[in-house]
Amino acid sequence: MADPLLSFQNLKIEATAYPPGEAPRHVVLVDGVTVSVEKGKVLGLIGESGAGKSTIGLSAMAFGRGGVRLTGGQILLNGRDIRSAKPGALRALRGHEVTYVAQSAAASFNPAKRLMEQVTETAIAHGVMTRTEAEARAVSLFRQLSLPNPETIGSRYPHQVSGGQLQRVMTAMALCPKPDLVIFDEPTTALDVTTQIDVLAAIKRAIHETGVAALYITHDLAVVAQVADDILVLRHGKMVEYGTTDQIINAPREPYTQALVSVRSIEHAEKPQAEAVLSVQNVTARYKGTNFDVLKNVSVDVAPGQTLAIVGESGSGKSTLARAITGLLPPSAGHIRFAGRDLAHSLSGRTKDDLRELQMIYQMADVAMNPRQTVGTIIGRPLEFYFGLKGAEKERRIQELLDQIEMGKGFADRYPAELSGGQKQRVCIARALAAKPKLIICDEVTSALDPLVADGILKLLLDLQARENVAYLFITHDLATVKAIADKIAVMFKGQVVRYGQKSDVLTPPFDDYTDLLLASVPEMKLGWLEDVIRTRKMESAGN
Amino acid sequence: MKMPLSAIIGLVLTGGFLFVAIFAHWIAPFAIDDNSGGQWEGMSALHWLGTDTIGRDIFSRLLYGAQITIFVALASSVLAFSLGAFLGFFAAVRGGWVDQALSRMVDLVMAIPSLIVALVMLSVLPLNLTVLILVMGFLDSTRVFRLSRAVAMDITVMDYVEAAKLRGEKQSWIIFREILPNALSPLVAEFGLRFIFAVLFISTLSFLGLGIQPPLTDWGGMVKENKDGLIYGKAAAMMPALAIAALAISVNLVADWVLSRTSSLKGGRGG
Numbered sequence: 001m002a003d004p005l006l007s008f009q010n011l012k013i014e015a016t017a018y019p020p021g022e023a024p025r026h027v028v029l030v031d032g033v034t035v036s037v038e039k040g041k042v043l044g045l046i047g048e049s050g051a052g053k054s055t056i057g058l059s060a061m062a063f064g065r066g067g068v069r070l071t072g073g074q075i076l077l078n079g080r081d082i083r084s085a086k087p088g089a090l091r092a093l094r095g096h097e098v099t100y101v102a103q104s105a106a107a108s109f110n111p112a113k114r115l116m117e118q119v120t121e122t123a124i125a126h127g128v129m130t131r132t133e134a135e136a137r138a139v140s141l142f143r144q145l146s147l148p149n150p151e152t153i154g155s156r157y158p159h160q161v162s163g164g165q166l167q168r169v170m171t172a173m174a175l176c177p178k179p180d181l182v183i184f185d186e187p188t189t190a191l192d193v194t195t196q197i198d199v200l201a202a203i204k205r206a207i208h209e210t211g212v213a214a215l216y217i218t219h220d221l222a223v224v225a226q227v228a229d230d231i232l233v234l235r236h237g238k239m240v241e242y243g244t245t246d247q248i249i250n251a252p253r254e255p256y257t258q259a260l261v262s263v264r265s266i267e268h269a270e271k272p273q274a275e276a277v278l279s280v281q282n283v284t285a286r287y288k289g290t291n292f293d294v295l296k297n298v299s300v301d302v303a304p305g306q307t308l309a310i311v312g313e314s315g316s317g318k319s320t321l322a323r324a325i326t327g328l329l330p331p332s333a334g335h336i337r338f339a340g341r342d343l344a345h346s347l348s349g350r351t352k353d354d355l356r357e358l359q360m361i362y363q364m365a366d367v368a369m370n371p372r373q374t375v376g377t378i379i380g381r382p383l384e385f386y387f388g389l390k391g392a393e394k395e396r397r398i399q400e401l402l403d404q405i406e407m408g409k410g411f412a413d414r415y416p417a418e419l420s421g422g423q424k425q426r427v428c429i430a431r432a433l434a435a436k437p438k439l440i441i442c443d444e445v446t447s448a449l450d451p452l453v454a455d456g457i458l459k460l461l462l463d464l465q466a467r468e469n470v471a472y473l474f475i476t477h478d479l480a481t482v483k484a485i486a487d488k489i490a491v492m493f494k495g496q497v498v499r500y501g502q503k504s505d506v507l508t509p510p511f512d513d514y515t516d517l518l519l520a521s522v523p524e525m526k527l528g529w530l531e532d533v534i535r536t537r538k539m540e541s542a543g544n
Numbered sequence: 545m546k547m548p549l550s551a552i553i554g555l556v557l558t559g560g561f562l563f564v565a566i567f568a569h570w571i572a573p574f575a576i577d578d579n580s581g582g583q584w585e586g587m588s589a590l591h592w593l594g595t596d597t598i599g600r601d602i603f604s605r606l607l608y609g610a611q612i613t614i615f616v617a618l619a620s621s622v623l624a625f626s627l628g629a630f631l632g633f634f635a636a637v638r639g640g641w642v643d644q645a646l647s648r649m650v651d652l653v654m655a656i657p658s659l660i661v662a663l664v665m666l667s668v669l670p671l672n673l674t675v676l677i678l679v680m681g682f683l684d685s686t687r688v689f690r691l692s693r694a695v696a697m698d699i700t701v702m703d704y705v706e707a708a709k710l711r712g713e714k715q716s717w718i719i720f721r722e723i724l725p726n727a728l729s730p731l732v733a734e735f736g737l738r739f740i741f742a743v744l745f746i747s748t749l750s751f752l753g754l755g756i757q758p759p760l761t762d763w764g765g766m767v768k769e770n771k772d773g774l775i776y777g778k779a780a781a782m783m784p785a786l787a788i789a790a791l792a793i794s795v796n797l798v799a800d801w802v803l804s805r806t807s808s809l810k811g812g813r814g815g
Contacts, residue, residue, distance in 0.1 A: 326710055327710075328706070328709075328710070347709065347710070350712075352712055355710060355711060355712040356712075359710075360707065360710055362703045362707070364703065367702050367703045367704065368703040368704055368707055369704055370704045370721075370722055370725070370726070371726065372725035372726055373721075373725075381711070382711060385711060385712070385713070431707075435711075
């Protein structure tokens with residue numbers, strides 16, 4: 001076996017946490033990680049948030065973000081231990097031998113400089129090549145990454161290209177100085193599914209054509225299965241399982257890996273059609289001061305106790321539809337009927353019962369709750385506001401709701417900052433339930449959560465639906481979620497509903513081109529899926 | 545949580561200033577207008593900090609001056625914050641023409657130097673404490689309005705404020721229960737700063753003769769009365785000046801500490 005390019009021996013990474021109001025505490029982020037990457041191979045690092053995957057990724061450059069210290073073990077790069085290397089040696093190494101592709105390309109580029117200048121900067125600064133050589137290499141990389149107009153795209157500014165293109169430009173930036181190793185830190189997580197495919201395919205091709213080794217960090221096992229040769233599963237900073245991609249996907253040994261592979265195990269039988277509780281009729285809406293309709297003639301129905309899923313990529317008008325229904329963006333045409341009555345278009349024209357029976361749950365649970373209010377206040381306010389509950393009766397009802405969201409005693413006195421991401425979302429669900437609503441609008445409620453936690457939330461939502469007979473309008477870009485919980489589906493594209501009906505009808509061929517693209521773009525947990533999709537799909541993604 | 549040394553110093557000094565201000569009548573060895581001493585006497589066992597231009601005990605007058613200075617500054621700052629923060633939040637929550645009208649009015653007042661506005665207003669209005677506090681509070685509220693509007697603007701776009709609006713909450717709930725607790729820490733820090741500006745402002749006005757009127761006195765007025773002494777090497781004018789500086793520093797030490805505490809409270813923003 002050839003000497004590995006990069007190898008971690010018993011790596012230990014620590015940091016000091018400063019929990020508010022308590023004494024500083026010592027935390028071990030990563031412990032006992034031993035793994036190596038050979039030349040030209042791709043190692044996938046996978047785990048939930050807090051698993052230490054990014055921390056390990058950055059340690060391949062001997063870098064610890066924000067007070068993180070590499071305290072033990074060895075990091076061997078090209079045979080040298082770089083863990084305790086001098087700053088000068090690290091400067092020579094970073095951006096030359098090892099480069100980095102960040103999650104958010106939009107936040108990583110300097111908006112005031114042209115792309116070419118930024119792509120070639122490190123190669124020139126490290127003296128790897130002259131400006132002319134670097135620019136020629138950048139253009140050939142742009143071509144390899146299938147960017148449009150590879151000769152001229154370098155003269156654009158970051159805001160002049162799309163998100164998917166920017167991510168590929170960043171990949172070109174990382175590959176430009178001919179590194180031995182590239183660290184990809186969730187490079188496609190922030191992209192739409194349909195765009196993700198193209199970026200993924202481009203990255204994969206570029207890795208193979210340049211023969212570079214890579215660390216590919218992601219939380220999505222299906223994505224990493226497409227690009228990695230080996231996979232390391234991490235949890236709480238420790239190794240869970242390490243093996244070839246084939247073995248991890250098809251024959252996982254550890255229970256945790258099995259749970260990751262079999263995620264989305266929720267099955268939900270479709271309910272028959274029924275009289276609608278919410279009926280959106282020919283709604284058209286535009287934002288103030290623009291002359292462009294974000295919603296065009298949208299009509300959908302939701303039956304009591306059922307779920308309508310609204311699917312589409314960012315910019316398709318999904319969230320705008322929610323704003324139109326809640327009255328935050330009064331529609332310019334059309335009607336909204338709710339529980340047998342006409343809803344006023346604007347918020348101020350609605351009765352207290354209209355507001356009570358139509359609740360909303362947000363994507364980012366941490367900003368949907370006032371950080372200065374306790375869980376008890378957050379859940380208790382709708383009880384007090386809508387039903388006039390006070391004192392012991394209110395306390396009893398708060399506890400009842402906490403039980404319903406499977407959170408025990410003692411949570412009522414906590415502040416949102418003391419809850420985990422999944423718990424925060426549960427409290428938001430309890431707040432919506434407290435109003436005894438007929439319909440809850442769920443706006444991407446699971447997208448910010450880790451897959452296993454998201455599954456828990458979906459199960460809870462289904463349970464509550466069965467018990468309380470509440471209807472959901474479920475907005476998401478994630479088709480796996482839709483399959484799991486929807487009764488009806490509306491596919492939105494550029495402000496219009498392009499496909500609408502019962503779940504079984506919508507998900508049965510023949511498809512229109514857009515639905516086909518959307519369905520095909522959901523990463524599947526099998527090898528070779530990426531190549532199949534690229535070959536068979538009928539339509540190019542819009543964000544490309 | 546351990547209290548930092550700077551906060552302890554600040555608290556002790558500020559507490560001391562408040563104590564002597566409240567109990568000035570009992571502590572002061574001489575009456576405020578007792579001119580029994582000689583002109584500009586030096587420090588002695590009888591007159592601890594010497595006497596002033598017409599032979600009054602400087603230590604006693606400093607105590608009485610503290611009372612007036614702190615009371616007027618505090619009252620005007622509280623007024624400025626109540627008015628400015630409420631209107632600032634209101635403008636941010638309502639937006640549209642309400643916001644435009646309030647903001648442009650504030651711009652109008654701020655366009656003219658506040659000392660000049662104060663001088664004009666005080667020269668036409670009757671000179672008494674109430675008028676002085678109202679004028680200073682009104683002028684300072686424009687600054688507070690700016691700050692609280694900017695802070696509230698950031699908060700009103702948060703989902704929890706939208707959730708409260710969708711629940712059908714009244715404006716007063718949104719302002720006092722959703723926005724105020726989250727805007728508190730920058731406002732507390734600003735209060736420390738504004739209070740000191742108020743002390744300096746009242747001192748400036750008194751120095752110019754439009755502030756506190758004799759026989760009452762404040763620290764700025766005392767500087768003015770004794771400024772001629774500086775020419776003869778008499779330190780009388782320095783005493784009130786030092787008092788102003790000490791108060792300014794100690795109040796800000798406390799404000800800094802409150803700011804760092806509230807912003808790291810459990811559930812605090814960024815905490």
